[in-house]
Amino acid sequence: MALCLKQVFNKDKTFRPRKKFEPGTQRFELYKKAQASLKSGLDLKAVVQLPPGESINDWIAVHVVDFFNRINLIYGTMSEYCTEKSCPIMSGGLKYEYRWQDDSKYKKPTKLSAPQYMCMLMDWIEMLINNEDIFPTRIGVPFPKQFQQVCTKILTRLFRVFVHVYIHHFDSIINMGAEAHVNTCYKHFYYFIREFSLVDHRELEPLVRMPQGWRRGQSE
Numbered sequence: 161m162a163l164c165l166k167q168v169f170n171k172d173k174t175f176r177p178r179k180k181f182e183p184g185t186q187r188f189e190l191y192k193k194a195q196a197s198l199k200s201g202l203d204l205k206a207v208v209q210l211p212p213g214e215s216i217n218d219w220i221a222v223h224v225v226d227f228f229n230r231i232n233l234i235y236g237t238m239s240e241y242c243t244e245k246s247c248p249i250m251s252g253g254l255k256y257e258y259r260w261q262d263d264s265k266y267k268k269p270t271k272l273s274a275p276q277y278m279c280m281l282m283d284w285i286e287m288l289i290n291n292e293d294i295f296p297t298r299i300g301v302p303f304p305k306q307f308q309q310v311c312t313k314i315l316t317r318l319f320r321v322f323v324h325v326y327i328h329h330f331d332s333i334i335n336m337g338a339e340a341h342v343n344t345c346y347k348h349f350y351y352f353i354r355e356f357s358l359v360d361h362r363e364l365e366p367l368v369r370m371p372q373g374w375r376r377g378q379s380e
């Protein structure tokens with residue numbers, strides 16, 4: 161079985177280093193702005209809206225990186241419960257099964273265990289967000305034409321982490337006392353992808369009734 165980077169370098173299951181925004185750059189300022197409004201207790205639906213005068217691609221780039229860091233951390237904290245034995249297939253319940261595909265090793269959609277899928281996924285995202293041709297960080301370097309398409313793919317796959325974690329490991333989330341934290345992250349993510357129509361609504365189906373708490377009383 162192929163090992164992914166995390167398994168090779170982090171045998172003790174420590175977390176991979178987070179991608180950081182360089183202080184002084186425009187994107188760092190935008191990240192700080194997004195964090196500040198997030199902490200201000202504003203409605204998450206309002207928080208995700210593009211601030212006046214900012215570029216949509218910068219706004220998406222900042223959020224993709226931030227969601228990757230947070231979701232990677234969430235999965236990391238419960239990865240001890242998600243094993244080859246507990247989750248031999250990457251799925252969301254009985255109805256949804258996810259196959260892995262990339263441009264290198266798995267050219268055809270391939271059934272993987274959930275931990276294996278997550279490893280491939282996190283490595284793949286990390287590679288993309290560190291690729292200057294796709295996520296340029298230098299001032300004046302434009303985003304490539306396919307930028308939003310790549311982000312859609314990243315966000316669609318990150319959504320599957322929530323699907324798997326909510327459907328298969330909800331008890332672990334509760335036991336760890338992480339429910340509020342995971343729900344907030346999910347809610348923020350959900351409003352963001354809805355605001356910019358970044359993930360196909362069919363992909364959202366598995367969590368239409370999840371998580372139980374926060375949708376109650378909401379119109380959607």
Ligand SMILES: [Zn+2]
Nearest residue numbers: 242247274328
């Ligand atoms: Zn699992």
